Structure formats: C-alpha cells, structure tokens
Amino acid sequence: MSKQITGSEIERLIQLLAKMPGLGPRSARRAALHLIKNKDRLLEPLSAALQDAGAKVVECSVCGNIDTVDPCTICRDPRRDPSIICVVEEVGDVWALERAAAVKGRYHVLGGTLSALDGIGPDELNIASLLARAAASEVKEIIIAVNATVEGQTTAHYLTDQLRDCGVSVSRLAHGVPVGGELDYLDEGTLAAAMQARRPF
C-alpha cells in the first residue's frame, strides 16, 4: 500500500505485524484495523503487555527457559524431581510438555538443533551447560525430547554420545501412532516404528 492513502504510523504497524509468525500481509492489515478499532480494549493493553514482557522476561541461567525470574519457576520448584532432566529444542516445547503434565523433572532448552547447513554446531547450542548439569550427582536420567525430524535425531545421537561418560541413563520419547490418530493418514515411517515397538495388550 502506498503512503499516499494512509498515515505512516498505520503503515509501520502493518509492516511489523506482518513479521509475526502466522500473519501475512493481508492478515496483518486485518489485525491492524482490528487493533485500531478496539483501541481501549486491545491496542493499548497489547502495547503495554509487550513493553512489560520486554522489560521483565529473562532467560533462565540454569535451563534456558524464559520466565520473569531467574532461575525460572520450574527450576526453583522444590516439588520437581531433581534427578530427571528433559532436554528440548525450544521454549515452546517446554510449554507443550507442561500442558501435557508429562515431565516430573526439570528441563534443559538447547535453543535449536545441530545443523551443518545453517552452521549450527555444538557451541551454538546450550550443550556445555547440559553436560555440566548431567555431571551433578543428583541427576539420574536425561530424557531427550527433541523433534522427530532429521535435525532433531542427529542432535539426539550427538547428545547420547556426549552423555555416555556422565553415568546417567539416557532415554528418548517413544515413536508411534498419535493418540486419536487414524492409521490411514499416517506415514509409513511412523507405522513401521509403531509396529516394531508394539507392546503386549
């Protein structure tokens, strides 16, 4: 849209909104209009919330999670089992596992996956701090909960290698049919993995 027809402030808002994941140029325009129309209810609170989050959110120096306190709420929770560390790629994965209440222990956020193509080696990820945590006597199990992608699995293999001498048991998430999933829609790899890992009924 040319500058001729509307103020540059609106233009700039649309440009920034279009950079968010899930919003293209068209939906960014819709979102901008919606925000401007709902100034008191949405635009001003959102501006304040962004400022708040920007000012207060920090990365946890222990696990790499984000929170408004450091160490993060999970790391400082005494009810969490200190003998288990669940390794994930991103903060979003921590949130997903917490929604499922699937982890009794604590987390470690790698910040990505190894990727020769993108020039991401072990030094670019939070791997040194993971090895340091794994060496502590209280840690008994490391659960590697990375994505089931090529990059994720490469990273998982690398971590397993590195953790061999730490005296901890290393596990990974099970592969199989998603709960609620229909066989007809699943790929061959998942079906083969589910068949191979079949369990007595």
Add this chain to the structure above:
Amino acid sequence: MSKQITGSEIERLIQLLAKMPGLGPRSARRAALHLIKNKDRLLEPLSAALQDAGAKVVECSVCGNIDTVDPCTICRDPRRDPSIICVVEEVGDVWALERAAAVKGRYHVLGGTLSALDGIGPDELNIASLLARAAASEVKEIIIAVNATVEGQTTAHYLTDQLRDCGVSVSRLAHGVPVGGELDYLDEGTLAAAMQARRPF
C-alpha cells in the same frame, strides 16, 4: 497454561495476542515466543508502533476512513475527482480498492451493514453524513461498493432508495467471474449473474 510455569507477563501477552483476528491460542503462543526472542528487532518496535498508532490515528470526519490527519489523506487530495463518492462497508475495503487503484473519486465508509438481527439500523451507520455529502452540487455519482452478501445487498437497496431524490446517479460494482477464476469452482449465483451480464466480444 497454568501460572506455575511461566511469568504472568508472558501469560498476559499470549492472552492479548490470541484476541487478534487470525491468531488462535496456539499461534498466539508461537507469536509471543517469536516476539520475546526478537526483542530489539520486533517486540520493542511493535510496542512503540502500537502506542504511536493509538495516539495518532483518528477517524476522518468527512468520510469515516482512518488516518493520522483529519480530513484524511484521500479527502484532502486535490487530484481526486470530487464528483464521485465510492461507498464501502469498512476501512479495509478502502485499502483494497486503493491497492487496485480502482477509484478516481473519494470514499464514504458506512462502518458496517444494515442488520435487523444484530439491531443495526440506518442510525448506527454513517448514512446521514453520506446523504448530506450526496446533496452537495459537485457530487454527480455514488458508486455503491458493498460486499456481495445478503446484508451488503440489503444495505445497497436501502441506500439507492434514500439517494433517489439527491439528483445523483447511483451505480454498483459488476457481478461476474473473478479475473483468474475457474468456472468449475464458481457458485451457480455468480455464473448466472455473469451469463446474464455477458458482453459483446
């Protein structure tokens, strides 16, 4: 997500983002993480842009468009033909028509459509101001460019009735096959309208 696992500032940001059109709870979480990760490049500029837009954007007292000046950039542009007023439902429609460079004249934003169901009558829309503008001697044509929905067409008929005594010609957008559209995917109503309005080749 419970408050236990992350700061309330992040929680509040996610809740507000989820109220934007096109973002559900899952994409709001992704957007929040993306914003927090790109604090300098995205989160802080977006917060400032929202504040700017909130402070400076006003509704044009002539046509109902939004802009940072009143009258809006379009209304004060001397190169615009003052004899043509294009009537649209929402500000987004002005932007769409401007992208298509389809209107030589100026606009009038109704702010919605007549809807008995939602209790929206003529007084809830910018219709009185349209009739006042149409009565000016310089105005020759009113183009009714509302959506081709039942509510849009009801509104168009009402406006045509009201404008009858203003001495202006009233036109509406053509119905037909969208440019690039395939006949096989079009509904019967559109095909019938396109056939009826067929033109010599």
